[in-house]
Amino acid sequence: LRDKYIAAIAAASDEAALEEIRIAAVGKKGEVALKMRELGKMTPEERQSVGPKLNALKDEINTALTAKKSALSDAALDARLATEWLDVTLPSRGRPQGTVHPVSQVTEEISAIFANLGFAVAEGPQIENDFYNFDALNIPPHHPARQEFDTFYMHRAEGDDRPPHVLRTHTSPVQIRAMEKSGAPIRVIAPGRVYRSDYDQTHTPMFHQVEGLAIGKDISMANLKWVLEEFFAAFFEIDGIKTRFRASHFPFTEPSAEVDIQCSWVDGQLRIGEGDGWMEVLGSGMVHPKVLQAAGVDPDTWQGFAFGMGIDRLAMLKYGIPDLRAFFDSDLRWLRHYGFSC
Ligand code: PHE
Numbered sequence: 001l002r003d004k005y006i007a008a009i010a011a012a013s014d015e016a017a018l019e020e021i022r023i024a025a026v027g028k029k030g031e032v033a034l035k036m037r038e039l040g041k042m043t044p045e046e047r048q049s050v051g052p053k054l055n056a057l058k059d060e061i062n063t064a065l066t067a068k069k070s071a072l073s074d075a076a077l078d079a080r081l082a083t084e085w086l087d088v089t090l091p092s093r094g095r096p097q098g099t100v101h102p103v104s105q106v107t108e109e110i111s112a113i114f115a116n117l118g119f120a121v122a123e124g125p126q127i128e129n130d131f132y133n134f135d136a137l138n139i140p141p142h143h144p145a146r147q148e149f150d151t152f153y154m155h156r157a158e159g160d161d162r163p164p165h166v167l168r169t170h171t172s173p174v175q176i177r178a179m180e181k182s183g184a185p186i187r188v189i190a191p192g193r194v195y196r197s198d199y200d201q202t203h204t205p206m207f208h209q210v211e212g213l214a215i216g217k218d219i220s221m222a223n224l225k226w227v228l229e230e231f232f233a234a235f236f237e238i239d240g241i242k243t244r245f246r247a248s249h250f251p252f253t254e255p256s257a258e259v260d261i262q263c264s265w266v267d268g269q270l271r272i273g274e275g276d277g278w279m280e281v282l283g284s285g286m287v288h289p290k291v292l293q294a295a296g297v298d299p300d301t302w303q304g305f306a307f308g309m310g311i312d313r314l315a316m317l318k319y320g321i322p323d324l325r326a327f328f329d330s331d332l333r334w335l336r337h338y339g340f341s342c
Pocket residue numbers: 169170171172250253283284285306307308309
């Protein structure tokens with residue numbers, strides 16, 4: 001009996017097998033217990049000689065079981081240590097990094113270039129009132145220019161007949177706010193979101209403009225042309241890029257001009273700053289005296305230029321992005337492709 005169980009314990013390969021052996025040998029109905037029960041039928045002499053031997057056997061088997069059990073669990077631990085280790089020197093998987101949206105990137109580039117030209121950044125609210133978006137810019141009620149803007153109106157409560165707030169249709173209201181705040185002389189740009197109810201491949205209901213405003217005692221259209229040419233040369237990284245000024249009309253500038261930059265199409269590809277084609281990029285002009293007046297700046301002392309251009313448009317031109325609508329779809333694949341690392 002002894003040899004049988006000691007050999008079985010030595011051969012057991014896991015704790016479950018060991019437990020089976022324990023039950024069979026020293027369990028309540030195990031072989032040793034059965035033998036102990038037989039003690040009752042023995043003579044006192046036999047009992048005295050067999051009893052202690054059985055107890056010793058039980059102890060020996062229990063000791064062997066305990067020793068084997070701890071050997072097995074040591075082995076199991078060693079096996080786990082061998083397979084479940086972690087190499088802390090491996091490079092980490094890294095977290096996906098976001099990218100800078102092309103509009104943010106280009107806004108930064110524009111602001112940096114104009115900062116070098118002495119322009120500070122001004123801001124205004126996207127929800128504007130009638131005065132700043134229209135009236136102060138010499139667009140009175142019923143002026144046809146109000147229709148041209150496809151304005152989003154915010155309705156007032158019933159019975160409140162003040163003019164409704166609007167989502168600003170351009171960044172020009174920031175001209176008024178900046179002059180009210182800082183007076184003249186002043187040199188600011190105002191990048192930001194603007195809204196018009198319009199949607200197709202080249203129009204989205206929300207887009208971005210940057211306004212420019214320079215007011216001094218003798219600022220002229222010549223200064224405007226120089227500043228814009230400096231800007232485009234720096235922005236597109238093309239020395240001597242040409243601009244073309246076409247007479248135009250805006251209620252808030254007089255005279256007014258639309259400005260084109262030199263470009264050409266080669267093999268279906270747009271080349272900025274080359275050839276003899278033109279692409280319209282902005283509206284501009286000399287700030288209308290009524291606009292200065294509305295902003296509290298004396299038009300008999302001060303004069304200057306203003307311009308407004310589309311940021312999204314500039315981003316598309318510089319980085320070869322084909323569809324304006326994709327700018328605002330928040331498609332991660334697009335953002336990874338066209339975005340900039342931070
Ligand atoms: N606000 C005009 C627009 O949105 C652009 C502009 C700005 C024109 C300043 C002249 C001067 O189209």
